Amino acid sequence: MFLALKELKHSKGKFMMIGLIIVFISWLVFVLSGLGTGLSDLAASTLKYAEADYVIFEEDTDFSLSKSILSEDLEKKVLEQKGVEAVASMGTVSASIRSADGNEENATKTDVLVAGIQPGSFMEPEVSSGKNLTSSSLNGVIVDESLKEDGFSIGDELAINGYTEKLEIIGFVQNETLNHQPVIFAQMDKFRAIKYAAPGSDNGIENPVNGILVQATDIDLDAVNEEIDGIEMGTKDEAVKSIPGYAAENGTIMMMLWFLIIISAFIIGVFFYVLTNQKTQQFGVLKAIGGSNVFVMKTVISQVFILSTVSILTGIGLTYLTAAVLPEGMPFNLRIPMVIIYSIVLLAISVLSSLFSVIKISKIDPLTALGRVE
Amino acid sequence: MSSIQLENVTKRYKDNVSEMIALNHVSLAVDKGEFVAIIGPSGSGKSTFLSIAGALLQPSEGEVFIKDKAISSFNEKDLAQVRLEQIGFILQTSNLIPYLTVLDQLLVVAKMKGSITEEMKQAAKELLKDLGLEKRLKKYPNELSGGERQRVAIARSFMNNPDVILADEPTANLDTVRAHEVVQLIAKEVKYRNKAAIMVTHDERMLKYCDRVYRIEDGVLKEENL
Numbered sequence: 001m002f003l004a005l006k007e008l009k010h011s012k013g014k015f016m017m018i019g020l021i022i023v024f025i026s027w028l029v030f031v032l033s034g035l036g037t038g039l040s041d042l043a044a045s046t047l048k049y050a051e052a053d054y055v056i057f058e059e060d061t062d063f064s065l066s067k068s069i070l071s072e073d074l075e076k077k078v079l080e081q082k083g084v085e086a087v088a089s090m091g092t093v094s095a096s097i098r099s100a101d102g103n104e105e106n107a108t109k110t111d112v113l114v115a116g117i118q119p120g121s122f123m124e125p126e127v128s129s130g131k132n133l134t135s136s137s138l139n140g141v142i143v144d145e146s147l148k149e150d151g152f153s154i155g156d157e158l159a160i161n162g163y164t165e166k167l168e169i170i171g172f173v174q175n176e177t178l179n180h181q182p183v184i185f186a187q188m189d190k191f192r193a194i195k196y197a198a199p200g201s202d203n204g205i206e207n208p209v210n211g212i213l214v215q216a217t218d219i220d221l222d223a224v225n226e227e228i229d230g231i232e233m234g235t236k237d238e239a240v241k242s243i244p245g246y247a248a249e250n251g252t253i254m255m256m257l258w259f260l261i262i263i264s265a266f267i268i269g270v271f272f273y274v275l276t277n278q279k280t281q282q283f284g285v286l287k288a289i290g291g292s293n294v295f296v297m298k299t300v301i302s303q304v305f306i307l308s309t310v311s312i313l314t315g316i317g318l319t320y321l322t323a324a325v326l327p328e329g330m331p332f333n334l335r336i337p338m339v340i341i342y343s344i345v346l347l348a349i350s351v352l353s354s355l356f357s358v359i360k361i362s363k364i365d366p367l368t369a370l371g372r373v374e
Numbered sequence: 375m376s377s378i379q380l381e382n383v384t385k386r387y388k389d390n391v392s393e394m395i396a397l398n399h400v401s402l403a404v405d406k407g408e409f410v411a412i413i414g415p416s417g418s419g420k421s422t423f424l425s426i427a428g429a430l431l432q433p434s435e436g437e438v439f440i441k442d443k444a445i446s447s448f449n450e451k452d453l454a455q456v457r458l459e460q461i462g463f464i465l466q467t468s469n470l471i472p473y474l475t476v477l478d479q480l481l482v483v484a485k486m487k488g489s490i491t492e493e494m495k496q497a498a499k500e501l502l503k504d505l506g507l508e509k510r511l512k513k514y515p516n517e518l519s520g521g522e523r524q525r526v527a528i529a530r531s532f533m534n535n536p537d538v539i540l541a542d543e544p545t546a547n548l549d550t551v552r553a554h555e556v557v558q559l560i561a562k563e564v565k566y567r568n569k570a571a572i573m574v575t576h577d578e579r580m581l582k583y584c585d586r587v588y589r590i591e592d593g594v595l596k597e598e599n600l
């Protein structure tokens with residue numbers, strides 16, 4: 001630390017340049033991570049952040065809420081299974097909504113996903129403003145806050161294109177989107193009245209829903225799949241990954257992120273390797289006057305550590321500044337655990353990249369101090 | 375017992391085809407408070423000798439004793455320890471660390487031994503004062519004259535309170551006046567601090583400050599009668 005700090009202070013300019021590069025790279029990493037989470041939230045937040053551990057779908061429907069139809073009556077049987085603590089049914093249907101005042105041709109329409117849930121079940125999110133479902137008539141819905149930007153507010157009557165059913169906004173919830181659409185939570189019966197209005201569209205299933213979410217601990221998935229006919233139960237993670245486009249989108253962003261992290265490691269590694277090479281004579285002197293290999297290596301490693309730490313922290317600061325000026329509608333969600341994980345990974349990889357220098361140092365002969373050029 | 379003793383030391387350099395003897399059965403002992411000079415033409419083996427005496431290089435044959443320790447079988451790590459605790463090197467001027475102030479050049483030695491205590495700081499300041507550098511504590515090497523730099527190197531070599539001081543052509547880059555000054559200072563400190571010292575030099579005018587002078591030629595060491 002002694003030598004590391006003294007040199008950092010003495011040659012500020014040189015280290016500032018490499019520091020700036022690390023700042024920009026970590027900044028980019030965090031912004032990408034925020035965008036990645038934002039996008040994946042858009043595709044899946046309602047499911048991703050649901051307080052559930054498992055999801056039950058109809059057998060052979062690829063974990064797809066739109067393909068699967070189950071009877072809500074299955075809930076009882078599921079609850080009997082070992083380890084199951086609570087269940088909540090859900091149904092989803094895409095719809096296009098407009099303010100009930102406008103007529104069908106002229107009014108601006110917004111595409112949404114109507115999710116039917118039982119009021120009071122663990123699938124009902126906390127409202128950030130307004131009232132929750134339980135306290136309302138059948139028409140009441142609580143909707144994602146992004147609808148505010150489309151001009152909707154509490155008390156608005158909504159009409160659904162192609163249906164005569166009316167809805168009324170009674171509350172707003174945060175970060176509830178699925179399939180890139182804002183979610184409107186409606187009472188289960190209301191949802192059925194919309195999705196299964198046409199006779200026979202429910203395949204003759206009584207009280208149809210599209211999936212059952214399960215809170216459970218120590219559950220034996222295979223046993224449950226065996227025990228109950230016609231269902232397929234998977235973890236919530238599996239269900240999220242089966243959302244169309246989710247895996248591909250996430251994969252792309254993850255790849256960019258990891259490339260950036262590896263590039264930054266290379267830049268740091270090469271920079272310090274070149275510096276170490278320039279300082280062979282100096283390190284030889286340190287060894288000649290009694291410095292152990294470890295002593296000399298520590299100076300390089302702690303320089304990388306200090307420089308990376310300061311740069312990454314600056315990068316985090318810049319990222320939060322960026323987040324503050326990003327437009328409202330931008331899918332950006334910077335989650336603190338992610339920031340911590342990527343910081344640690346960036347730091348660890350940077351320090352690891354000083355390995356080249358460390359190997360070089362171990363090979364420096366203290367004899368170079370005597371000025372013999374070999 | 376001598377502070378440093380080389381016993382029948384031979385050093386051979388081998389390459390693919392031939393073998394050359396850089397040191398040929400060399401023996402030398404230096405006691406506390408003695409200042410010994412080694413002179414000889416270029417390529418005669420002076421640097422090789424100093425490297426072996428300073429635990430930088432292992433002899434092909436023979437033994438080196440630092441105080442009572444035989445070091446010819448030591449590994450790299452133990453040799454570094456010997457250099458840290460028992461040997462002080464005065465290297466050529468370029469061998470100060472460019473980003474350290476004069477005081478820090480000495481404190482880095484303390485740091486190698488552990489942590490820097492207030493006591494060590496005082497000792498370092500005292501050493502620098504002895505060498506007339508008390509007004510230069512906060513200067514960097516590039517702000518010093520050649521003579522001042524060499525004086526810092528001298529101070530650094532005494533910083534770890536070693537048993538043996540080794541100097542490799544300490545006057546190579548200095549003008550006559552500075553050269554005399556520097557060697558005089560080394561002699562003074564060696565006597566005052568009671569160290570065994572060996573200096574390799576080209577400059578025969580410096581020999582008058584030394585207690586004994588050896589000449590090395592083709593790897594063979596012989597005492598000179600002055």
Ligand SMILES: Nc1ncnc2c1ncn2[C@@H]1O[C@H](COP(=O)(O)OP(=O)(O)OP(=O)(O)O)[C@@H](O)[C@H]1O
Pocket residue numbers: 387388395396414415416417418419420421422423
């Ligand atoms: N690493 C080495 N490999 C092979 N031969 C070497 C090596 N180091 C030194 N020698 C040879 O050993 C002999 C003694 O070299 P040394 O450096 O000790 O001479 P020197 O007396 O210090 O010379 P100078 O006054 O020019 O510094 C020379 O002939 C040199 O070529």
Ligand SMILES: [Mg+2]
Pocket residue numbers: 420421422
């Ligand atoms: Mg030489």
